[in-house]
Amino acid sequence: MTEQTYYTLKDGNKIPVIGFGTWQAENGDIAKQAVKSALESGYRHIDTAMIYGNETSVGEAIKESGIPRDELFVTTKLWNHDHSYDKAKQAINESLERLGLDYLDLYLIHWPNPIDYRDNWKEANAGSWKAMEEAVDEGKIKSIGVSNFLIHHLKALEETAVIQPVINQIYLNPSDQQHEIVDYCRNNGIILEAYSPLGTGDIFKLKELERIADTHNKTVAQVVLRWSLQKGFLPLPKSVTPSRIKENIELFDFELSEFDMGLIDALQGKAGSARNPDEVTF
Template sequence: MDTVTLYNGKKMPAIGFEICKNSNEEKAVQSIVKAIEVGFRHLDSSAGFQNGELVSRGLKKSGFPREELFLTSNLMIDGHSYMDVKRNVEEILKKLETDYLDLYLIHWPFDKGNGEDWDKKNLETWRAMEDLYEEGKLQAIGVSNFSINHLENIVEHAKIKPMVNRLQIHPGVTQNKLREYCKKYDIIVQACSPLNPLNVLRKEDRIRGMLEKYDKSLAQVLLRFGMDLDVVPLTKSAHTYRIEENFNVFDFKLDKEDYDYLFEWRHPDFIESDNQNGRPPQIN
């Protein structure tokens, strides 16, 4: 399994499987088992889906050693206080029946739309995560949807820099300035929603030619694009064949001309959001 290395030395698998909300509990559990079976080791469970017990069942059913998995969860926007973070992490650990999380993220930042003290609120939240990191309950800590001003606030005032920033990244939304800032400070970028433009792109002749050239699906090409962009894409599906397909992206790389085409591709339906002055869009 290919990995990337966080600046604290921890290895993170180069692709992740998001465990999404599913009203069919058995299907949700089986999707986790299948993801592990095909090779996924990076499993992301959003606190917002309140599916910790299902994740625990899936992990048990897989029989796979906990220490060989990379488990991630996050803090939702209504939990931004020092004690809320502490309670949230303890609750997640209890539900997952584990002693630690490999990565824990602030899902959304407080920003200027939340008042003049947005920066202090983010720092209070972050300090709780630093303490839990030093206690060993969190082996890596990071953020989601943080713009440069949000990151600067932590980088300049906290003891520990974020190790990960999860962003919406895909053709049409490559967030170049923000990715460059993250690279400068050794912050790994995860890509949520990497398949967003799939239905638009599939109509283009150039894309159909790519699929024939690589003998891959469009989903696989988009995931490979993210990996070639040096981000860690997160996939999700409850369907067996798609789970298998989404993992099968390690045996090819995009040629430069195809990579450049996807990197420069633009469409009015896909634009970078303004996370500086208002709450970011509700993305994973």
């Protein structure tokens, strides 16, 4: 990837079309070196979250990279116990402090219906969102969005939101294509970020993907990530292995045919599916 390619969010800000995910990258040297490897490989979009516990290391890697801040796109997320206006305001400031940044490019509500707020999730989300909107006005955040939201969660948020969400980050890969929420987001100008874009390990056992990969002289991971890009999604592959980190961004020198895309589309349900956000126990 020699030149950054971007999507334009509906608030006018630009976001690189692939990001580096840091879930399960342990805080400390592991997370810091993974992010450094990603930046050296050409990623300019780094995705973390308060609950990942690695914001400090992500921030250190960004600082030590020497890459100008305005060339980077950094995302973090509001965790479940911090829903509501006051808690969200504090959580935003704490994430900025851990990351060592003056502003965030994107801030997301991580889950729509945490167990602690199950009886009043709509009000809790509305309060959190108001705090996020104020942080935009204060220059602490550039864009705001959500994660794991289904249609009814988005519609509830729309009732009170002044700024509409620009992103919905969801579990999205050939095994779970989440057609209903994908269609809703597309119809409303919300870009879909794909976390776990390679699904579970089972996706690498699917013979259909191996054959397509062999045809293009690419890996299964590259084929699945390319499928995600050609769908108009924004994949967030994660790894702590430098060679795989580099491999996962080498997606711009080949294209899948309509036949290839159809074969991959047919893999729905073959390697895991998303959690129901209304039933999570955290």
